[in-house]
Structure formats: C-alpha cells, structure tokens
Ligand SMILES: NC(=O)c1ccc[n+]([C@@H]2O[C@H](COP(=O)([O-])OP(=O)(O)OC[C@H]3O[C@@H](n4cnc5c(N)ncnc54)[C@H](O)[C@@H]3O)[C@@H](O)[C@H]2O)c1
Ligand SMILES: O=C(O)C(=O)C[C@@H](O)[C@H](O)[C@H](O)COP(=O)(O)O
C-alpha cells in the first residue's frame with residue numbers, strides 16, 4: 001500500500017492506494033469519530049462492494065443510502081434523499097458520511113457532508129479510475145444545475161481517501177477510458193515525464209495491467225495533491241486542474257448530463273485547449289499530435305460532438321465558474337507539462353478554433 005498526504009495544515013488527510021484495502025478495518029476506523037455512519041452509494045456499486053464495507057463497519061449504527069446511477073441524478077432533488085435519510089435516522093453532527101462509488105457519488109456525498117447540520121466529516125472510497133485519480137481528492141463537492149455543471153456546491157475536504165485498486169476489475173471499459181482522460185490531464189498540465197510514461201504504457205493501462213494502473217493512480221494523486229495544497233479554494237493556480245473543462249462542461253451540458261461521460265467531454269475539451277495553445281504559437285504542434293494520439297489510444301473522443309455550434313460553445317462557456325466580470329479565462333499550455341490560466345480568453349483565435357472544429 002502507498003500513502004500520500006494532502007497537505008492542508010490541520011485539515012491534512014491521507015490517500016491510501018493499494019490492493020485489498022476494502023478488507024482492512026484498521027484503515028477506515030481511525031477516521032470515524034463517533035458511532036454513527038451513513039454510507040452513500042448507488043444501485044450499481046451497492047451489489048458489488050457494499051457488503052465488503054458493511055463487514056468493516058460492525059459495531060457502528062449504519063444508514064445506507066443507495067442513489068440511482070448516473071450523472072443525470074447528480075442534482076438537488078436526489079441530494080435531498082441523503083438529507084431525508086440522515087434526518088429520519090436522527091444522525092447528529094458527530095456522524096461520518098462515507099462515499100462508496102465514483103465521482104457522482106463522491107461529489108454528492110461530499111456536498112451532503114458539507115451542508116448537513118452545517119458540516120460533518122466524510123470519507124471517500126472511490127471506485128472508478130476517475131474518482132481515484134481526481135474527484136476523491138481536493139474537496140470539490142457539489143451537484144449539477146440544468147444550466148451548468150457543478151454549479152451548486154462547496155469546498156469540503158474528506159478525512160481520508162481509500163483507493164482500493166481491486167474494485168477497478170469490475171469497471172466497464174468505457175469508464176476506464178473516461179478515467180484515463182483525467183490521468184492524461186496531469187501529464188499535460190504539470191508532469192511531462194508522466195505524459196511520456198503514459199505514451200509508453202497506454203497499452204498496459206488499457207489492458208488493465210494492475211501495476212500500471214496503480215502507478216497511474218499514484219502519480220495522478222501526487223500531482224493533484226500538490227496543486228490542491230498550493231491553492232485549496234482555486235484562488236489561482238488550482239484552476240490548471242480545469243484544463244479542457246470549460247469546453248468539456250459545455251459539451252456535457254449541451255448533450256444532456258450522462259450522454260457524454262465527464263472524462264470523454266474533458267478529452268475532447270483538452271484537444272481543443274491544446275489546439276488553441278498551438279494556434280496562439282505557445283506550443284509546438286507536435287504536442288497536439290501527441291495528445292490526440294494518446295487519447296485515441298485510450299479510445300477517447302478527440303473532437304466536439306456533431307451538431308454543437310460555435311454559439312452553443314460560447315453561450316455555455318460564458319457561465320463557466322472561471323468567468324470574472326464577464327471575462328472568460330481559459331487553461332492553456334505554455335509547453336508540455338506547463339499550464340497557465342489566461343487573464344482573458346483570446347477571443348478571435350477562440351472563434352477561429354470553434355469555427356474550424358464544429359461540424
Ligand atoms: N470533485 C472533483 O474534483 C471532480 C473531479 C473530476 C470529476 N468530478 C465529477 O465526477 C463525476 C464523474 O465520475 P466518474 O467518472 O467516477 O462517474 P460515475 O460516478 O458516474 O461512475 C461511472 C460509472 O461506473 C459505475 N461504477 C463505479 N464504480 C464501479 C466499479 N468499481 N465497478 C463497476 N461499476 C462501477 C457507476 O455506477 C457509474 O455507472 C462527474 O460528475 C464529474 O463532474 C469531480
Ligand atoms: O479539482 C479541481 O479543481 C478540478 O478542477 C478537477 C476537475 O477534474 C473536476 O472535473 C472538477 O469537478 C471541475 O471543477 P469545476 O469547478 O470546474 O466544476
């Protein structure tokens with residue numbers, strides 16, 4: 001097992017990465033402070049892994065909340081199910097919520113923990129590649145609104161993250177690929193040697209080589225933990241974790257939540273961001289070619305969806321959370337492994353990009 005720390009002073013927490021972690025009560029128990037626990041999971045993950053978690057929770061008073069599965073349920077209506085159960089079962093402020101699932105469950109459980117009785121503890125047990133490498137770390141929690149992704153939420157850090165690699169064996173291929181999009185993101189924004197490692201190991205990752213997957217989770221979490229420790233609430237540098245997301249979130253919202261997976265939309269969005277960086281003369285075109293090649297090897301989309309127009313993008317991107325005083329800011333590359341947040345979007349080149357890619 002490997003242990004990393006997200007260094008946030010008195011809110012620091014460990015990320016445990018390894019095999020067989022869902023059978024180790026000694027990992028989980030130190031992070032549950034009282035006798036009350038609420039497990040939040042979904043209808044797909046529950047039959048696979050809830051029993052393992054139940055075994056670790058002998059002796060606690062446990063509420064189980066099983067949500068419907070899908071990005072389309074990451075909303076305020078479904079979030080309320082968690083509050084209803086916590087209140088019905090009389091959970092106090094000393095309760096601990098446990099997210100058992102992918103990023104949707106993690107974001108919703110985390111937001112419930114941030115707001116139930118103005119804030120209770122929670123633990124992340126991420127079960128997808130995407131949630132192990134990204135969403136379980138860093139404390140962004142929340143739900144979608146029909147007008148925009150993750151528009152309602154809070155920063156609320158977990159007490160611990162327990163990433164058991166064994167659960168990835170049941171993950172569908174499409175979800176594996178979607179998770180790899182966020183893995184590739186770290187190479188692009190902050191870790192060129194990792195990008196090169198991914199180019200060499202993409203085939204192993206796609207065939208679910210356990211060592212390669214563990215290495216990619218570890219290196220992704222190292223990169224994310226470093227950025228989060230520098231800028232917990234996205235005052236500045238943390239925004240680099242948003243590479244491709246301004247375009248990607250526009251795609252997810254336009255298509256209808258759940259049609260394009262988050263990782264798929266981010267993949268196409270990263271190609272757009274790197275392409276824009278090339279058009280501005282900031283990076284060599286080979287970085288774009290290598291990005292496309294790696295994403296394609298991971299069976300990810302590299303173009304925006306058919307039928308989405310430049311105006312669709314511009315309208316949806318105008319409500320991005322990085323917009324300040326009407327100015328859209330984008331994450332672009334200065335070189336492979338070096339991302340920057342622009343003070344404003346280069347509008348002319350952005351329009352040129354959108355008109356050349358939208359079809
Ligand atoms: N908070 C953050 O920092 C952050 C970062 C990245 C993404 N996100 C959010 O995360 C969400 C995407 O997360 P995701 O890709 O994990 O999607 P997800 O949570 O929808 O999970 C993907 C699918 O895999 C299933 N699943 C989960 N674990 C499984 C397992 N071990 N075996 C079989 N099936 C399993 C789920 O039920 C679901 O059908 C999006 O809402 C995105 O906005 C948040
Ligand atoms: O942790 C972050 O910061 C990220 O931006 C990680 C992203 O991968 C993730 O999709 C996040 O939820 C996007 O945040 P948002 O603030 O753009 O909604």
Ligand SMILES: [Zn+2]
Nearest residue numbers: 182245262266
């Ligand atoms: Zn993301």
